[in-house]
Amino acid sequence: MSYKITPTDDLDACMAIRFTVFVDEQGVPAEIEHDDYDMVARHLLATKNGRPVGTARIVMQGSAGKIGRVAVLKEARGKGLGAALVRACEKEMKKLPEVKETILTAQTSALGFYEKLGYVAEGDEFEDAGIPHLLMRRPLR
Template identity: 70%
Template sequence: MSIVITRTDDLEACMALRFTVFVDEQGVPAEIERDEYDAVATHLLATIDGKPMGTARIVAKGDTGKIGRVCVLPAARGTGLGAALIRACLDEMADDPQITQAMLGAQTSAIGFYEKLGFVPEGDEFDDAGIPHLMMRKTL
């Protein structure tokens, strides 16, 4: 099994993955899945043996890189791809001397996953597209 994670301009591949996971699987309304940040974000695409299996994006604002729209297809869950994708996001941010912290809005069911990667929960739970979330932060 060959896992490759790279920056990409292939937004259609990323959007197709996001649609499958967020809209089809999780019931997020299609009209809110894409937003204005897609045009300015750094997008990462994860492939296994050349097939797109996961994606994430990074939106930089000041000293913070916000990781978002993280998804992995069901067939690739449990392979370590999700953790590798988050580490790749952190590596991307580490290359920007202005960014000193990473943030993300984690679905509450994924809090433990992000804690294992060094993220710390903060603030109150909030609703995003009908799914409970919690903000998490990691100092780079």
């Protein structure tokens, strides 16, 4: 895989990917895709030959780091990039000794993907942007 994943301040590039995946493809309302967490989150950007193709963000919640907005452009899917983005988020969080676990809210259609990465679902299903989700956790340490 010839992708480069790095922390970034290029929120425009991250938002372009997120809008393509979540708004255009999945029908998430555009007005809720960008939120206040975007200003405090740590964003990661995946590129191939300098072109942005994937993104994710980390929002701190006490002793947990919440991974969210994991998005990969269609042309880069099925090549392990989504898993690499999640692992890159975990690597960033391991730099912070106060972070003990990672959490995320997964679309139910993606549960298997996250389970393969060691995440365990808990609680009841809920809707976010009209899409069913479940809370998932994984110890970081």
